[in-house]
Amino acid sequence: xxxxxxxxxxxxxxxxxxxxxxxxxxxxxxxxxxxxxxxxxxxxxxxxxxxxxxxxxxxxxxxxxxxxxxxxxxxxxxxxxxxxxxxxxxxxxxxxxxxxxxxxxxxxxxxxxxxxxxxxxxxxxxxxxxxxxxxxxxxxxxxxxxxxxxxxxxxxxxxxxxxxxxxxxxxxxxxxxxxxxxxxxxxxxxxxxxxxxxxxxxxxxxxxxxxxxxxxxxxxxxxxxxxxxxxxxxxxxxxxxxxxxxxxxxxxxxxxxxxxxxxxxxxxxxxxxxxxxxxxxxxxxxxxxxxxxxxxxxxxxxxxx
Amino acid sequence: xxxxxxxxxxxxxxxxxxxxxxxxxxxxxxxxxxxxxxxxxxxxxxxxxxxxxxxxxxxxxxxxxxxxxxxxxxxxxxxxxxxxxxxxxxxxxxxxxxxxxxxxxxxxxxxxxxxxxxxxxxxxxxxxxxxxxxxxxxxxxxxxxxxxxxxxxxxxxxxxxxxxxxxxxxxxxxxxxxxxxxxxxxxxxxxxxxxxxxxxxxxxxxxxxxxxxxxxxxxxxxxxxxxxxxxxxxxxxxxxxxxxxxxxxxxxxxxxxxxxxxxxxxxxxxxxxxxxxxxxxxxxxxxxxxxxxxxxxxxxxxxxxxxxxxxxxxxxxxxxxxxxxxxxxxxxxxxxxxxxxxxxxxxxxxxxxxxxxx
Numbered sequence: 001x002x003x004x005x006x007x008x009x010x011x012x013x014x015x016x017x018x019x020x021x022x023x024x025x026x027x028x029x030x031x032x033x034x035x036x037x038x039x040x041x042x043x044x045x046x047x048x049x050x051x052x053x054x055x056x057x058x059x060x061x062x063x064x065x066x067x068x069x070x071x072x073x074x075x076x077x078x079x080x081x082x083x084x085x086x087x088x089x090x091x092x093x094x095x096x097x098x099x100x101x102x103x104x105x106x107x108x109x110x111x112x113x114x115x116x117x118x119x120x121x122x123x124x125x126x127x128x129x130x131x132x133x134x135x136x137x138x139x140x141x142x143x144x145x146x147x148x149x150x151x152x153x154x155x156x157x158x159x160x161x162x163x164x165x166x167x168x169x170x171x172x173x174x175x176x177x178x179x180x181x182x183x184x185x186x187x188x189x190x191x192x193x194x195x196x197x198x199x200x201x202x203x204x205x206x207x208x209x210x211x212x213x214x215x216x217x218x219x220x221x222x223x224x225x226x227x228x229x230x231x232x233x234x235x236x237x238x239x240x241x242x243x244x245x246x247x248x249x250x251x252x253x254x255x256x257x258x259x260x261x262x263x264x265x266x267x268x269x270x271x272x273x274x275x276x277x278x279x280x281x282x283x284x285x286x287x288x289x290x291x292x293x294x295x296x297x298x299x300x301x302x303x304x305x
Numbered sequence: 306x307x308x309x310x311x312x313x314x315x316x317x318x319x320x321x322x323x324x325x326x327x328x329x330x331x332x333x334x335x336x337x338x339x340x341x342x343x344x345x346x347x348x349x350x351x352x353x354x355x356x357x358x359x360x361x362x363x364x365x366x367x368x369x370x371x372x373x374x375x376x377x378x379x380x381x382x383x384x385x386x387x388x389x390x391x392x393x394x395x396x397x398x399x400x401x402x403x404x405x406x407x408x409x410x411x412x413x414x415x416x417x418x419x420x421x422x423x424x425x426x427x428x429x430x431x432x433x434x435x436x437x438x439x440x441x442x443x444x445x446x447x448x449x450x451x452x453x454x455x456x457x458x459x460x461x462x463x464x465x466x467x468x469x470x471x472x473x474x475x476x477x478x479x480x481x482x483x484x485x486x487x488x489x490x491x492x493x494x495x496x497x498x499x500x501x502x503x504x505x506x507x508x509x510x511x512x513x514x515x516x517x518x519x520x521x522x523x524x525x526x527x528x529x530x531x532x533x534x535x536x537x538x539x540x541x542x543x544x545x546x547x548x549x550x551x552x553x554x555x556x557x558x559x560x561x562x563x564x565x566x567x568x569x570x571x572x573x574x575x576x577x578x579x580x581x582x583x584x585x586x587x588x589x590x591x592x593x594x595x596x597x598x599x600x601x602x603x604x605x606x607x608x609x610x611x612x613x614x615x616x617x618x619x620x621x622x623x624x625x626x627x628x629x630x631x632x633x634x635x636x637x638x639x640x641x642x643x644x645x646x647x648x649x650x651x652x653x654x655x656x657x658x659x660x661x662x663x
Contacts, residue, residue: 006511010504017500100373104341111343112546114528210499210525212547215341216373217523219498250501254508257491257658258458264661265464265492 007251008135012143013209015247017042017201019146021225022232022239023153024197029229030157031190032170034298035077036092039222040099041195042202043215045070047107049203050213054110059118062207063142063200070199071192073099078191082184085300096222104215117211118142142204149197154236166190170294173301183301198222231280233292238283246276332572334358335392336370337383339399340497346522346541347496347558348372351398351421354560361565365572376401384409388416394571396564397421400465406430417576419567422467424647426578433563433581435589437467438474438646439613440556441518442620443592443606444538445478447553448516449486450602451536457488458509460519460526462496464661468520470649472656474620475518478609480655489514490658499525510535516553527551536597543593554606555593562588582643585614621646626654 021038028035048069053062073095081091118140121127126137157163166186168176173183201221206213224246232238253268284292336355340348355368369392374383380402387395388409396419397406403423410418410430418430426432448457457479461468472490479486489512491505498521506517506526510533517537519526524547530537531548539545539555563581570576583589592610595603612618623635628651636642652660 003511006507010507010511014500014504104343108343112345114547205500210503210523210528212499212524212528214345214499214523215343216497217499219495219500221500251504251508254491254501254505255512258489258508258512258514260489260658262659265494266661269492269494 005131005134007255009138010251011244011247012135012139014250015243016143016146017204017209017221018225018228018246019150019240019243020142020204021198021201021222022228022243023146023150023236024194024201025225025229026232026234026236026239027153027157027166027197028190028194029297030170030234030294031166031187032173032294032296032299032301033081033187033191034088034092035074035081035095035191035194036089036226037073037077037095037099037222038194038198038226039218039220040096040102041070041073041198042099042205042222042225043103043218044073044099044106045199045202046205046217047103047110047202047213049199050110050113050115050206051106052203053115053207054113057115059115059207062115063203066199066203066207067196068199070195070197070202072195073199074191074195077195078188081300082187082191085302088298088300100216107213107215110213111215113212115207115211118208140208142200142208150236150240157236167294170296173296173299177301177303183303187301198225201225228276228280230293231277231284233280233284234294235292238280241283242276242280245279246272249275331365331367332394332568333390333392334366334368334568334571335387335390335395336368337374337380337387337395337397337399337402338370338372339374339376339401340522341372342370344497344522345524345544348398350542350558351396351560354558354564357561358564358568362568362572366568374402378405381405381408384418385412388413393417394419394568394576400467417571426580428578431567431577431579431581433579433583433589435558436582436584436646437556437590438470438620439584440590440592441471441474442478442613442618443609444518444554444556445475446482446609447595447598447602447606448475448518448536448538449479449482450605451553451598452483452486452516454513454515455483455486456512456514457486458506458512458514458517459488459490460502460505460509460517460521461490461492462521463494464492466647466649469652469660470621470646471520473625473649473653476655477620477625477653486655488656488658490656492661493521495521497522499523502526503529506530506537507533524548539593545593545596550597552593553597554595557591557593559588559591582647585610586616628652628654628656630654 045066049062049066052065077095080086081088120138120140123137127133169183169186177183228242232242249272253271338348342352371383394417398421400422406420407425410427420432422434423432493501502521503525506529515535517530519540524544527537527544527548531551537551545552595606619640621641625633
């Protein structure tokens with residue numbers, strides 16, 4: 001019972017940064033922009049988030065620093081890929097390389113420092129319920145926020161007019177432009193949202209997951225978030241399934257090793273990727289079939305004025 | 306305008322040649338690092354040693370380092386870059402640089418190379434490593450004394466001989482204190498991923514381990530153990546900041562004396578290709594202060610350290626029993642031979658787990 005609760009708690013902690021970063025990238029890609037710089041924006045978010053929290057002593061301000069840093073990074077991308085119509089793939093990769101270096105520079109003075117991690121909710125009575133108490137009523141604010149965020153994004157994309165317009169830009173920017181929508185401005189906001197989410201996801205690592213900053217601490221999570229967006233076929237619901245499944249298999253394979261089940265650990269380490277890809281591909285085959293990628297994803301748009 | 310440009314160009318040329326002339330008097334020493342120098346672990350310790358080198362011989366040498374160099378073919382380019390920049394002695398500080406270093410060494414016979422933790426050598430390529438298993442043995446003694454649950458948690462990186470011999474040395478030591486000691490092993494399959502290392506530590510603690518040891522590079526496991534009120538050992542460098550009431554000790558990589566000795570040899574023209582595998586006696590590594598333990602445990606650890614340093618105690622003293630209970634062939638007389646330890650690919654008796662890939 002206690003072990004099950006501990007596993008679920010660890011799964012939520014491991015999945016949350018993936019979910020937040022992937023949610024942001026999903027919105028960016030739905031507007032037709034492919035930003036491969038998630039890893040770079042995340043790691044700068046981690047460095048600035050830690051710096052903010054360490055300087056002010058407040059996790060909340062640290063999170064804001066992370067969001068701001070991610071947004072600023074995404075503005076560089078927007079300037080290049082949208083403003084100057086540079087190739088999006090190349091710009092995104094460059095953003096990652098820039099981010100890794102920049103975060104090392106920003107974080108250099110903070111390596112080896114410690115902060116008190118984000119507090120976990122406690123509601124007397126509710127948090128003490130066995131098995132589900134701490135899972136439902138004992139998480140840190142990031143976990144609750146990530147769930148609110150994905151619900152909000154789902155509502156925005158499918159239930160609001162603005163979301164419809166954003167998707168229109170992603171599927172056919174020429175038509176959206178012809179209808180009078182400011183395609184580049186909409187895409188810029190989408191890219192900024194993606195950057196803000198990536199920055200927050202990065203900040204989650206030193207503020208709640210492992211409360212210290214070390215260069216390179218995102219360790220490829222930005223790339224996993226990117227892959228999750230593709231394998232969820234750009235749908236928020238499947239993204240939630242993918243992110244939690246990835247986190248769950250990651251944690252369970254560690255436990256399986258501890259129990260000594262005798263399966264080679266190299267295979268166990270590959271399992272989260274295998275399981276997530278398999279399940280999401282199966283999910284996307286059952287209903288629609290074929291590609292559901294935004295039709296204009298990754299293509300450059302230069303409006304004729 | 307044109308005149309100014311010309312003057313500027315001439316000035317640049319002049320300053321360029323001047324700095325080259327002054328640099329020519331100094332021996333150029335290059336370093337290739339795996340991680341960022343701020344990783345607080347493996348690369349950080351190598352850079353501390355480089356700094357010690359500069360402090361000692363700074364008037365005679367000039368050092369350059371490249372950090373975050375991935376292992377594999379790409380490393381070759383980085384090493385060659387150091388050669389072309391005029392470095393005459395180059396330290397490549399990770400196992401995965403072995404083949405790239407050898408390739409570049411063959412191409413530039415007049416440049417000397419020092420490769421860390423590998424086994425391939427050439428006329429102009431030395432190797433150096435440390436007998437960390439000696440430190441792991443001391444940790445095993447402490448762990449068995451300090452564990453209340455009788456379950457130790459071990460986070461491994463990759464199932465390579467260096468890590469496997471560390472696990473075996475730990476459990477052999479622990480068994481001398483508590484014959485029924487259990488060890489749970491989780492392979493992270495990475496040297497560095499703080500999140501995953503933290504998750505592994507959580508899993509081990511949730512499964513009943515109360516002393517955590519790691520062969521991965523970040524202080525994440527130490528921090529989790531500290532949060533949960535358990536005990537842990539650091540890795541590569543001092544991690545007590547992340548667990549002031551948690552760290553028992555830590556194996557500290559101290560490359561400084563070796564680097565200074567090798568550079569001095571190079572300066573004197575006495576550099577030779579060598580295979581150095583140093584233990585506690587040669588100061589290739591050190592143990593961090595023994596903390597968070599009662600005085601009798603501390604004394605036991607210090608005695609063991611003294612005995613190993615003096616060569617009176619060997620972690621792999623024969624007979625060593627394999628997992629199947631059969632005696633491992635003893636090729637080194639009273640102890641396992643160095644080659645058997647360097648290539649260790651089996652678990653000793655008392656480890657319930659299966660070695661990956663076996």
